[in-house]
Amino acid sequence: MTDIRYLAPRTLEEAVGAFAAAAGAARILAGGTDLLVQMRAGSARPGMIIDIKQISEMTSIEETADGGFRIGAAVSGAVMAEHPRFGQVWPGVLEAVNLIGSTQVQGRASAGGNLCNGSPAGDSVPAMIAAGAVVTIQGPNGRRQIPVEAVPAGPGRTTLTPGEILVSFTLPPRPKGSGDAYLRMIPRTEMDIAVVGVGVSLTLENGTVTAARVGLGAVAPTVLLVAGAANALIGSKLDDAAVEAAAAACRAACRPIDDKRGTIVYRIKVAGVLLKRATAIAADRAGKV
Amino acid sequence: MAKLHVSTTINGEPMEFLCEPHESMLDLLRGVLGLTGSKEGCGSGDCGACSITLDDRLVCSCLMLAAEAEGKSIATIEGMAQGERLHPLQQKFLEMAALQCGICTPGVLIAAKSLLERNPDPTESEVRYWLAGNLCRCTGYDKIVRAVLETAAEMRESA
Ligand SMILES: Cc1cc2nc3c(=O)[nH]c(=O)nc-3n(C[C@H](O)[C@H](O)[C@H](O)COP(=O)(O)OP(=O)(O)OC[C@H]3O[C@@H](n4cnc5c(N)ncnc54)[C@H](O)[C@@H]3O)c2cc1C
Ligand code: FES
Ligand code: FES
Numbered sequence: 001m002t003d004i005r006y007l008a009p010r011t012l013e014e015a016v017g018a019f020a021a022a023a024g025a026a027r028i029l030a031g032g033t034d035l036l037v038q039m040r041a042g043s044a045r046p047g048m049i050i051d052i053k054q055i056s057e058m059t060s061i062e063e064t065a066d067g068g069f070r071i072g073a074a075v076s077g078a079v080m081a082e083h084p085r086f087g088q089v090w091p092g093v094l095e096a097v098n099l100i101g102s103t104q105v106q107g108r109a110s111a112g113g114n115l116c117n118g119s120p121a122g123d124s125v126p127a128m129i130a131a132g133a134v135v136t137i138q139g140p141n142g143r144r145q146i147p148v149e150a151v152p153a154g155p156g157r158t159t160l161t162p163g164e165i166l167v168s169f170t171l172p173p174r175p176k177g178s179g180d181a182y183l184r185m186i187p188r189t190e191m192d193i194a195v196v197g198v199g200v201s202l203t204l205e206n207g208t209v210t211a212a213r214v215g216l217g218a219v220a221p222t223v224l225l226v227a228g229a230a231n232a233l234i235g236s237k238l239d240d241a242a243v244e245a246a247a248a249a250c251r252a253a254c255r256p257i258d259d260k261r262g263t264i265v266y267r268i269k270v271a272g273v274l275l276k277r278a279t280a281i282a283a284d285r286a287g288k289v
Numbered sequence: 290m291a292k293l294h295v296s297t298t299i300n301g302e303p304m305e306f307l308c309e310p311h312e313s314m315l316d317l318l319r320g321v322l323g324l325t326g327s328k329e330g331c332g333s334g335d336c337g338a339c340s341i342t343l344d345d346r347l348v349c350s351c352l353m354l355a356a357e358a359e360g361k362s363i364a365t366i367e368g369m370a371q372g373e374r375l376h377p378l379q380q381k382f383l384e385m386a387a388l389q390c391g392i393c394t395p396g397v398l399i400a401a402k403s404l405l406e407r408n409p410d411p412t413e414s415e416v417r418y419w420l421a422g423n424l425c426r427c428t429g430y431d432k433i434v435r436a437v438l439e440t441a442a443e444m445r446e447s448a
Contacts, residue, residue: 006293006310006356029354036352037333039311049310051357078346102422103400104337107346108353 008051012058012138012167015050020140020163022048028165029053030074031108033101034117057167058112061086067173073112073135073166081106090171091285092180092199092278096127099184112166115148118156118222121194125152125223126215127182130199133171139164149215152222175211178203179285181278184217185270187261194218195262198250198274200282202233209233214246214275219254219267226253229275238283246279247272297358299324300368308355315339317355318365326366326395330424337423340396341365347403349422366395369402378402378440387436389427397423401437409445413438 009015019026025047029035038044052058058074061083069086077097080086087094100109100123114122115135128148136145140163148169153159160166180201186192197217203210214229228249236242256267292307299322308317315332318324318341330336332351339350342364343357350365369376378401381387388394397420404411404419411419416437417430425433 003291004310005291006354008356008359032352032354033334036313036354040332049354051354053357076346101334102337103403103419104340104347104349104422105334105352107343107348 004046005048006051007048008054010054012055012165015052015055016138016140016163016165018048019050019165022050024162026050028116030058030110030113030116031076031105032113033105033109034113034119052165064170064173069169069171071111071169071171073116073168074110075112077106077109077111078103080111089174090131090180092182092201092282093124093127093131093133093171096182096184096197096199097124099123099182111169115151116158116160116166118152118154118158120152120155120220120222121197121218122223123182123184123194123197123217126197126199126217127180128169128199129215129223129225130180130182130201130213131171132201132213133169135169136167137164138167143167145170147225149223149225154221175203177205177286178211179282179287181281181285183274183278183281185262185274193261196267196270196274197223198271198278200275200278202279202282202286204283204286207237209236209238214250216250216253216271216275219256219271221255224253226250228252233279238279243276243279247275250275293356295356295359297360298362300364301362306355310354310356312355313351314341314353314355314358314363315350317358318350324365324367328392328395330392330396335422335424336393336396337400337420338393338396340399340423342399342403345403345406347400364399366399369398376402377444378405378437381436381440381443382433385432385436385439387428387432393423393425393427397425397433401433401440404437405441405444409441409448411438411441 027046029049029051058072060072062070111124114124133148182199184194184197199215202212212230212233214226217223229246232245250271251268254268258264328338330338334349334352341350
C-alpha cells in the first residue's frame, strides 16, 4: 500500500483546497458505507481521504425561513429520521433515505454519498428528484446550484468537476395539500438493492393535481426525472386513465439491464406498478396535510 | 508511513492509539487494542458482527476508519457487563439459549442494547427490523428476537 493520508478539515474552504490540490488522488469520506467497501475490495485506492464530517454545514439540517429545508450532504439517515419536522413535511424523501441498508448503515450513510456514489439504484435519489431538491456544490471556482437530476452521469459517475464537493440539498417550501412517497421493489424484505425505485411528489387543490414530479431509479444508467409521467398527472383528478398514462410514461422511460435481480420485461412492468402505488400513497398524504 | 495519533474514549476510559490512515476501527480494536469481542463476519457492512456504538449511534466498526474515533466515545461488547454483573440482555441470552456458535452474539447484543435505550417497548417487528443488519447463521433468529422482547419486558417492570 502506498502512502495514504487522512484529513478531517473543519472548514469547507480547507476541504475544497485539499481536494483540488490532490488532483484526482483524493476521495471524499462521508459515511463511508460505499467508500470503505470499495477500498477494501480494491476498486478505490485513494491517496488521500478527506473526511467532511467535521464541517458543520455538511452535518446539519436547517429549516429555511420560507419553510424549505437545507440538508447537509453528510447528514446520516438516522439523524434525518430524528429531526422533529423533516419527516412530516417530506415523508417520501425520509422513507427513501431510511431504506438504505441496516440500522448500522443508517447510522452513517448520507444522501450526499448516495448521490455521489452514482449508483443507478441509489434509493434516496428518485425521491430527491421527485421533491425538486437542488444541490449546492462548492469547488475551486466557487459555488453553484443544480437540480439533483443533473448530478448523475452514468453508473459510478457524476457531473461534479475535479475538486468539487457536494455541500447540501435544498428542498423547496411545501404548499398546502402536498404529499410524497417512495417505493422500491427488492427480492427480499430488507437489505437489498432496488430492482426498480419510484419517487412521486404532488400537490392537490380540491382533488385536482396542480403540481407533480416523478423520479425513477434502477432502470437506466442513471436515475431519471420522468417529466412525461408528471405531465400525465398534472391537471387530472388522479382518475384511472391519468394514472395509467403516467405509468405508461414510466415504462417508456425504462432502459434497464437484465440481471439476476430482475429481467428487462419484469423491471419495466414493475416501474408502472410502483408509479401507481406511490402516486396513491402521495395523494393520500397530500389529503391529510 | 506516517501513523495518526488518535485520542478517544472506549467503554468510558480515555484512550490514545496510533493507527494507519486507512485502518478500520474493527482492525484497530481487534489488533492494536486486543479487544477481540467485536467480530469480523464480512468486512463490508452486511453482517453486523462488528457492531459498536459511536457517540451512542449504532455503526459497523468495519465501515469506520480508526482515525474517525478522534474526540468520540466508543462502546464495544467488552463494556457491556459491569464487572462480573452481566447486562440483562446478556443474562437473558444465556437463559433462553439465544446463541449457538456465538459469532454474531456480540454484535446482536450491542445492537439490541441500542434499540432498548431508544425504545424500551419495541414490537416484534420493530426488533426484527432493527436487527435486520445482524446476520446469524445458527439460531434462525427466533430465540434472539424472543430474548430481546423478554428482556425489554423485564427491564420495564424493574424500571
Ligand atoms: C450493507 C449495506 C447495505 C446497503 N444498502 C443500500 C440500499 O438499500 N440502498 C442504497 O441506495 N444504498 C445502499 N447501500 C450503499 C450505501 O450505503 C449508500 O449509497 C450510502 O448512501 C452512501 O453514503 P455514505 O455517506 O456512506 O457515502 P460514502 O461511502 O462516504 O461516499 C460514497 C461516494 O460518494 C463520494 N462522496 C460522498 N460524499 C460526497 C460529497 N459531499 N461530495 C462529493 N463526493 C462525495 C465518496 O467519495 C464516495 O465515492 C448499502 C451499503 C451497505 C454497506
Ligand atoms: S464485519 Fe462489519 S458488518 Fe460484517
Ligand atoms: S449464533 Fe452462530 S451466527 Fe449467530
